[in-house]
Amino acid sequence: MTLALAVDIGLALLILAIAAWTIAVRDTFASVIGFVTYGLLLTLVWVRLALPDVALTEAAMGGGLTGILLIGAAAQLRRTEATVRTERLGILTRTLAAVLSVAVTLALSICVLNLPDPAPTLAPAAAANLDTTGVGNPVTAVLLAYRAMDTLLEAIVVLLALFGVWSLAHDRVWGGCPKLRTQADSEGILAYFARLLPPIGIIVGIYIFWIGADFPGGKFQGATILATMWLLVIGAGLAYLPPISRAWLRILLVAGPLVFMVIGFVGLVTAGAVFAYPDGYAKPLILAIEFALMPTLVLALALLVAGAPQRMPPQ
Amino acid sequence: MKFALDIFTIFAVMAGAFFFLAGTVGLLRFPDPLTRLHALTKADNLGLGLVVLGLLPQTDWPLDTIKLVAIWLFALLAGATVGQLMACAARRGGVNAVELTPSPTGGRSGWGRPKGSEASDLSCPHPNPAPLGDDLLGSTASHREPPK
Amino acid sequence: MNGPTLFGLCAAALIGFGLYGLIVNPQPLRKIIGFNVIGSGVFVLFGTIARRGAAVGMGGDPVPQALLITGIVVAFSATALAVALLLRLYDGRGLVTLDNEAAPTETTTDPSDA
Amino acid sequence: MTMPDFLLSAAAFVLVMVALGLIRILRGPEDVDRMMAAQLLGSGGIAALLLFGVATEAKAVIDVALTLALLAAFASVAFVQGISQPDCDDSKETRGE
Numbered sequence: 001m002t003l004a005l006a007v008d009i010g011l012a013l014l015i016l017a018i019a020a021w022t023i024a025v026r027d028t029f030a031s032v033i034g035f036v037t038y039g040l041l042l043t044l045v046w047v048r049l050a051l052p053d054v055a056l057t058e059a060a061m062g063g064g065l066t067g068i069l070l071i072g073a074a075a076q077l078r079r080t081e082a083t084v085r086t087e088r089l090g091i092l093t094r095t096l097a098a099v100l101s102v103a104v105t106l107a108l109s110i111c112v113l114n115l116p117d118p119a120p121t122l123a124p125a126a127a128a129n130l131d132t133t134g135v136g137n138p139v140t141a142v143l144l145a146y147r148a149m150d151t152l153l154e155a156i157v158v159l160l161a162l163f164g165v166w167s168l169a170h171d172r173v174w175g176g177c178p179k180l181r182t183q184a185d186s187e188g189i190l191a192y193f194a195r196l197l198p199p200i201g202i203i204v205g206i207y208i209f210w211i212g213a214d215f216p217g218g219k220f221q222g223a224t225i226l227a228t229m230w231l232l233v234i235g236a237g238l239a240y241l242p243p244i245s246r247a248w249l250r251i252l253l254v255a256g257p258l259v260f261m262v263i264g265f266v267g268l269v270t271a272g273a274v275f276a277y278p279d280g281y282a283k284p285l286i287l288a289i290e291f292a293l294m295p296t297l298v299l300a301l302a303l304l305v306a307g308a309p310q311r312m313p314p315q
Numbered sequence: 316m317k318f319a320l321d322i323f324t325i326f327a328v329m330a331g332a333f334f335f336l337a338g339t340v341g342l343l344r345f346p347d348p349l350t351r352l353h354a355l356t357k358a359d360n361l362g363l364g365l366v367v368l369g370l371l372p373q374t375d376w377p378l379d380t381i382k383l384v385a386i387w388l389f390a391l392l393a394g395a396t397v398g399q400l401m402a403c404a405a406r407r408g409g410v411n412a413v414e415l416t417p418s419p420t421g422g423r424s425g426w427g428r429p430k431g432s433e434a435s436d437l438s439c440p441h442p443n444p445a446p447l448g449d450d451l452l453g454s455t456a457s458h459r460e461p462p463k
Numbered sequence: 464m465n466g467p468t469l470f471g472l473c474a475a476a477l478i479g480f481g482l483y484g485l486i487v488n489p490q491p492l493r494k495i496i497g498f499n500v501i502g503s504g505v506f507v508l509f510g511t512i513a514r515r516g517a518a519v520g521m522g523g524d525p526v527p528q529a530l531l532i533t534g535i536v537v538a539f540s541a542t543a544l545a546v547a548l549l550l551r552l553y554d555g556r557g558l559v560t561l562d563n564e565a566a567p568t569e570t571t572t573d574p575s576d577a
Numbered sequence: 578m579t580m581p582d583f584l585l586s587a588a589a590f591v592l593v594m595v596a597l598g599l600i601r602i603l604r605g606p607e608d609v610d611r612m613m614a615a616q617l618l619g620s621g622g623i624a625a626l627l628l629f630g631v632a633t634e635a636k637a638v639i640d641v642a643l644t645l646a647l648l649a650a651f652a653s654v655a656f657v658q659g660i661s662q663p664d665c666d667d668s669k670e671t672r673g674e
Contacts, residue, residue, distance in 0.1 A: 003582060007589045008466045012473040014596050019477050019500055021603060023484035028492055033611045034602065035496050036652045040615075040622050042503055043641065044592075045470060047629055049514045050522035052637035054506075054531045059641050061539050063619075063648030068655040073492055073546045075659030077553060081490075083560065089487055097486040105479030108508065112471035121516030122526045138525035139532070147529060154533045161540035165547040190654065193396040197647075200385075204647050208640065216637040220536050221644070228648060235658060304543035307550060321580060328587045328628070335594040335621055342601050342617055348609050351601075355613050359620045366591075366624045373580070373631050374639075382639050383627070386646040390620060393650035397616055400657040405609045407661070522635075 008048055015041045028081060032074040036067045052216035053139045056208065060221045064228035068235075069305045134283030136214030143218070144286045148275040152260045155293055158300045159253060166244055169309040175245030177313050178306035194236030201229040209294060213283075219290045223297035230302045241306050243313040249299065256296030260289050320372035327369025334362035348405035352398060359394035363387060471511040477504030489560070491552075495545050502538045506531055581632040588628035595621030612656045619649050 018041060022034035039062025046055035089097075126138045126146065133145045143151045169176070209222025233239050242249050263285055267276040277285050334357055341354020367387040374380050481504055484497030509527055516524025598621070601614035623642050630638025 003585050003589070005466065005469070007585060007592070008469050010589060010592060010596075012469055014592070014599070016473060016476055016480075018599065018602075019480045023480050023488070023497060023500065027608075028490050029608050030602075030605070030611055031493055031496055033608065033615055033652075033656070035499065037599075037602065037615045037618050038500070038503075040619055040645070042507070043645065044622060044626065044629075045473075045507060046510065047626060047635075047638055047641060048466060049470060049507075049510050050517070050635070051510055051513060051528055051531070052522070052635065052641060053528050054510060054513075054535070055641045056637070056644060057532045057535045059644040060648070061535055063645055064651045066539060066542070067652035069543055069546055070492070070496070071652065071655040071659045073550060076550060077490075077492055080553065080560075088489065094487050097483050100486070101479040101483040104482055105475045108475035108478060109472050112468060112475055112508070112511070115471070115512070115515065119512070119515035119524075121518045121524045123516055123518040123521045123524045126525045127519045127521065138521060139528045142525045142529035143532065147526070150530070150533055154537055157537050158540045161544045164544045168547055168551040189396055189399045190658075193392065193650065193654075197389075197392060197650075200389075201647055204385075204643060208644065211640075215640075217640060218532075220532055225644060225647065228651060232651070232654070235654065301539075304540060307543075307547050324580070325583060328584065331624065332587050332590050332594070335591050335624065338617055339594045339598045342598050342614060348607060348613070351610060351613055355617050358617055362591075363620050363624050366587075366627060370584075370627055370631050373584075379636065379639055382643050386623065386627070386639075386643055389643075389646035390623065390649060393646070393653075394620075397650050397653040400653060401609060401613060401616075404612075404657050404660055405607070 011041065011044055011048060015045060029071075029074045029078065032070045035070060036062070039063070039066060053137070053218070053221075056216055056221045057224070060208075060224035060228070065224060065231075065301060065305055068228070068231060072305075132279075132282060133277075133286065135286060137212060137216065137218070139216070140212050140218050140286075144289060145277065145282060148260075148264065148289075152257060152264065155257045155260065155296060158297065158304070159257065162253070162300045162304050165304060165308055167308075173309050173311055175243055176309040176311050177243045178241050178303060178308060179310040191236045191238060194232050194238055198229040198233055201225060201232075205229065209290070212290070213287070219294050219297060223294055224301060226294075226298045227302035227305075230298065231305060234306075241303070244303070244309055252295045253299055254296075256293035259292035263289055324369045324372055327365050331362050331365030331367075331369060334358055334365060338362060349402060352401050352405065356394050356398045360391055363390045467511040467514040470507055470514075474504045474507035474511065477501075477507065480504075491549050492546070495542060495549070498545075499538065499542060502534075506534060506538075509534075584628045584632035588625040588632065591621050591625045591628070595625075608656070608660065612653055616649075616653055619645065619652075623649070 015038065018034055018038045022031050022038055025031050025034060039058065043055050043059045043062060046052070046058055123138070126142060129146070130136075130138055130141055133141045135141045135145070205222045205225035207222075208217040208225060209219055210217075212218030212222070234241055244250075264275040267278070268274050270276075270278045338354050338358020341357070342351050345351045345354055364387050367383050371380055371383055374383060478501050481497045481500030481502075484500060485494050486497075488494055488497060509531055510523075513523040513527035513531065516527065518524070595618045598614045598617045602611045602618075605611055623645050626638055626642040626645065630636070630642065
């Protein structure tokens, strides 16, 4: 048994332990803390699986936005804890659920152990056409050249989720501000932190975005970091979220997918297929899409965490 | 030279690992949240700091080296902020802290506040801190700006 | 036994844990967490497949990696929507039970009244 | 023992240490203690990542660690904000626009 395998086994046991505890613990708040820790360990798993792009996404999502979202929700729902705890399923249902879960696990384990060898892979195909895209990172090439449609739909799904969240607002506050819980004291340590960190965080976010063309990184990871920084400034009470009726906000939200679609359909004329890029223009067009999607993603991800509008803007 | 740098790496990383050990032992063995917080911040600052220091000779100048130093600086900033915020939270809600420490004021944001009665005082020591709050926040007091 | 297979088995167990939590926990937020554990298990399973597809100097098959990144972002969006729905339920009913039998005390508080 | 092996062992050691810290997450007793253990696991995770990254010469791992370090405080910040405001009432607004 090699050292690396020993590390992997330890990590797997660790993540299983924290997952089991997250599921089993009585208190919801404790469960959320467990889940945040679980996200961190998941990042280590991605690194051990040598998938740095995914690790970066998980680190950015799990470290920031997911934690803010779930911890905030758990804090608001704390009062319901006592009533919910009284509802427990009967022993029969729980046993059946356990049997079902074990069955699913066993079935999947058998599948894992019988995966075809050698594994099918699209890596050679992706590598063969990498030069035509002008992008150095094969994952970015897949996201924006070979399977650009997926990425467009993903951006639209994020937007749709945001519209879904917004649509939960009361009629009277429609178009108002989402109200993120903020620190009452805008001069405390948190405000200090929120003044110091975001400038550096923005540089890191843009750096991660920028190197995405050639190394692991990219717009999703960069946008997540930027969104988290924005939420920090708001959470520390140094700024307010804009009302969702603002024109600039809505234009920026729609601009990304729109530019993406326009470039996609222009490809129909210039290169003969939707999302085909004309020869020699692949890299500039990919960059244009990334730049247009960036503000959309930053705003959409941050506003998803902020939730439905809850009050009208102060006049 | 390479050999000397490798020796340096080994010693610094081992020292860092020792501080993680110490932090974990402290987190598990210390009796109340504030002392546990003390142990935690040592592991944060020194453990990660020494690991970063040890890895510096093994990385490429300049970008990776700068990133490593930045990681340590981020950890320091996070540790300092979290340390203060957690101390506030532990003081307000920590049963153990209340048991082990006498209440100096008993008034607003005092130590003796029993768990669950935090509704009336929700902000961290600012702007009307208990005596300990002043000590905790002394270093940042100079950064305060006049209220708008 | 190698690294990817190990994490594949780990993923299978994670999916099992998540499924159990989704069914058994009465608190909806716990169900959301359980669902996310299932999701991450599926991602890890997919990650092992990506890792096994390592070729031509790449650490893993780039196509599943790209899908994983997409999946993580979409999973986050779905979680955010679910949490918003849950908070709206709490806002409208003052409780978060999914049990229809529980008395729906209509305590709608419109924040604009405050 | 070569340098990568040493670094990998160090990473394993740090992981084992912070894994022991998980006992604090399990036992509590307060959520604050749990959050502290999560914070320790965060730092340990970053250290382990860096050690992995340098040991296997995977440069991208340093970027992952950078992201984690940048966001290290966020869960704790959200936690402290969460417990300091049990419900959202507008009385806590201190600034207008």
